[in-house]
Amino acid sequence: MKLWQVPLIGLLLFGAADRALAQQTSVDVKRLPIDLAKVTRELRQSAATESRTGLNIRYRVDVYGQAPRIEIFTKEDNIASGPVPYGAPSHQEMINHVTPQEYRAPYADIGNLIRWLNDKAKK
Numbered sequence: 001m002k003l004w005q006v007p008l009i010g011l012l013l014f015g016a017a018d019r020a021l022a023q024q025t026s027v028d029v030k031r032l033p034i035d036l037a038k039v040t041r042e043l044r045q046s047a048a049t050e051s052r053t054g055l056n057i058r059y060r061v062d063v064y065g066q067a068p069r070i071e072i073f074t075k076e077d078n079i080a081s082g083p084v085p086y087g088a089p090s091h092q093e094m095i096n097h098v099t100p101q102e103y104r105a106p107y108a109d110i111g112n113l114i115r116w117l118n119d120k121a122k123k
């Protein structure tokens with residue numbers, strides 16, 4: 001290992017450890033220096049603004065809405081005995097994904113071969 005790589009590795013490890021520690025902390029919203037009444041009042045006000053600078057006219061409109069409800073399991077999902085929704089692909093699905101269409105020929109039907117041999121034997 002070269003000498004100049006040691007500080008780079010140390011910075012990388014320090015940065016990763018700092019990020020990991022930051023993720024483990026939880027924030028108590030009640031202790032933050034935020035006036036929630038002011039925030040809700042400002043959100044209720046019209047968010048449209050207009051600014052003019054000579055011939056440049058700029059409009060800014062902030063739109064707030066409610067996100068759609070996320071439903072992971074629906075009534076159509078058969079969780080008791082069916083496949084896992086959003087789960088790993090089955091073996092056949094994986095083969096179909098990996099194998100090109102040109103090489104997905106149907107398997108050989110031995111019944112046709114036996115019928116052909118039977119017809120040849122009768123003649």
